[in-house]
Amino acid sequence: MREAGTVERPAESEIPEDLGRELAEIGFAAQRTADGIPTLWVEREDLPRVMGRLKTGIARPYPVLYDLTAIDERLRRHRNGQPASDFTVVYQLLSPQRDQDLRLKVALRGDDLALPSVRDIYRNADWYEREAWDLFGIRFPGHPHLKRILLPPTWEGHPLRKDHPARATELPEYSLSDDRQDREQEALRFRPEEWGMERAHEDTDFLFLNLGPNHPATHGVLRVIVQLDGEEIIDAVPEIGFHHRGAEKMGERQTWHSYIPYTDRVDYLGGVMNNLPYVLTVEKLAGIKVPARVEVIRVMLCELFRIASHLVFFGTMVQDLGQMSPVFYAFSDRQRVYDIIEAICGFRMHPAWFRIGGLADDLPEGWQRLVRDLLDYLPPRLNEYERICLRNRIFQRRTRHVGAYTTAEALEWGTTGPGLRATGMAWDLRKARPYSGYDQFEFDIPVGARGDCYDRTLVRLEEMRQSLRIVEQCLENMPLGEHKARHPLTTPPMKSYTMHDIETLIHHFVEVGWGPVIPPGEACTAIEATKGINSYYLTSDGGNMSYRTRIRTPSFPHLQMIPAISRGHTVSDLVAILGSIDFIMADVDR
């Protein structure tokens, strides 16, 4: 194991030399950020040209639009020489080849909140631009369907603007009169013409089938409208936003510390795995190094949650395809994982157990026995599942060559996680950019070959085995030490440091009551979560709350891919595709 203090505050990085040369004629301003991601400000007229060149026109290009979001800058005080802006649109690009991110920012002033759509360059910009329109009111001329995506079509206002109230209790009280019920239902009616779809073609009348928002196969409140010619899917329109819980706005009114429980509920099968990118980012902004023990405990719990999440995926996936029993086995096994989590954290699904600079508590006495029991119990069970489910011929017939896509398509849509690895690309952030000490562990990255529903299932099953390997190494090599960093911004501070004099008492009191003040700056940390890459992009304005919290979740781009991978298949294939994506609606809509 490494020595204590493994999270270094990264050096503020420079613009890559070749990019500087390539973009010199277009012109840009550089910004320094705490996370070391090169950040460039470009003019909005230049944006499509810059994006086009970054995607295809340079050596070692940036093929992935990792994230697209906006910041309402109107109330921000610490901008440290950034170009003047009322609303900033942020594009984050990713180059697996360079193993590097690139952030582009575009400043918008006054009421002129419009910039060219890049939907034709990066296909997955489609939903991200709709989201920016919905939540900030930023227009993207050139976008064919710039409609609300997360909020109801009848909604007024753009909630992530600083002048929009955050609380429901600040808005008029909710009531659902019969009139309103009819209005809302009417607004949800699907009109194919609005999506450029034909109702009939030559000698065929298409059938429009509505799945959801409450349907046993949609795994949550998702609606998919399928255009059918007989059994064949011609096109599909996923509709999301039924699970929009305002998690990003919530970050602007909770203290840095009290926001942690909200992160648990984003990917609600991932538990403390969601805390990790958040606390890592806050630690990056605050410059906290955590002890090695904290890192290893974090890794162990994250991997336990990965197993629990994949078990739910596995059980529901095979159930959707007609096997009735495995879901019961999978949930029973998940119960055993939860027994450990509960013994350590005191809670099952949402422990909120990580803290800024450490953990809520140390491991309880006797945890080793519980973990050892699981390590003995689970591997034979996984072998059995492989035998009874994955080698089942019906299962194979229903998943092989269904919903298949290539690595290039996956990158085009921003797909990460097992969905990307099933196409054969071994891209796992735990190996590619080890965080929280993952470089100290031995494990393999399972990959598939065909990128179909079968491979996605197989990859996840194998990932559970690899997670068990990691948990075993945690068990055998748990470092000694403290469960919190000795840093003034560690929240709450170690109790043993608090009761010495009035200073330490006041410090503890302020930190717990008012919350820590994080230095101004911007940082983003990405981790390999259960469903794919999850990151928090936090902007601190030097207050006890975040100025802007951006949660980039893996499920959002994965769902956007549904129409592209289900065309030509049948409705029953769509059920397999939905199951194999393994999405969580809270992870999509946040």
Add this chain to the structure above:
Amino acid sequence: MRWTLDDPQNGLTTSKGDPEEVALRHNVVMGRLEKLVAWGRKNSMWPYNFGLSCCYVEMATALTPPHDIARFGSEVIRATPREADVIVISGTVFAKMAPVVRRLYEQMMEPRWVISMGSCANSGGMYDIYSVVQGVDRFLPVDVYVPGCPPRPEALIEGLLLLRQAIGTERRPLSWVLGDQRTYRGPLPSQRERKRKTRSQVTELRPTDRA
């Protein structure tokens, strides 16, 4: 209504006595029809396969072997609201979802019951935020509130058992032409009041430093 069960360990204990009476006892249940109906209802509360968010995972966990809700006759989840007796509002009630929830509830046949599961459905919980309705009782009549975020499967089962008890004592008109047309609901007393005394007497909590 009088009825007995044979004890499987000790053979047919009810088979003693006059053979005619025994045969009668084995084959005929005597009682008032409305009690028989209530008894049937309370032992077959079929939930609607409906979930909103995190709580739904714990609701699904209650159906699986470690918790086994089948013991109480509620494992038959129905995919259509028309066949379901009880809807568990398991999760956050979103502004975009509320009209859909109401529509689904309206499609359920009487008699129907609503369990509000978890803090979000009870009151909005942690999510006092623009897109969340502050409690499903803003637009649906709720019978049982189950606290927790999310409640453990055991808590849902407790809520279900309380509802079961209430349904057992509920009286409804048997026909639209016969007798009293009113519905008499069973009592659903506050569990916080009931448990306060024993809870406040607890002096030792489970230690957190031992597994």
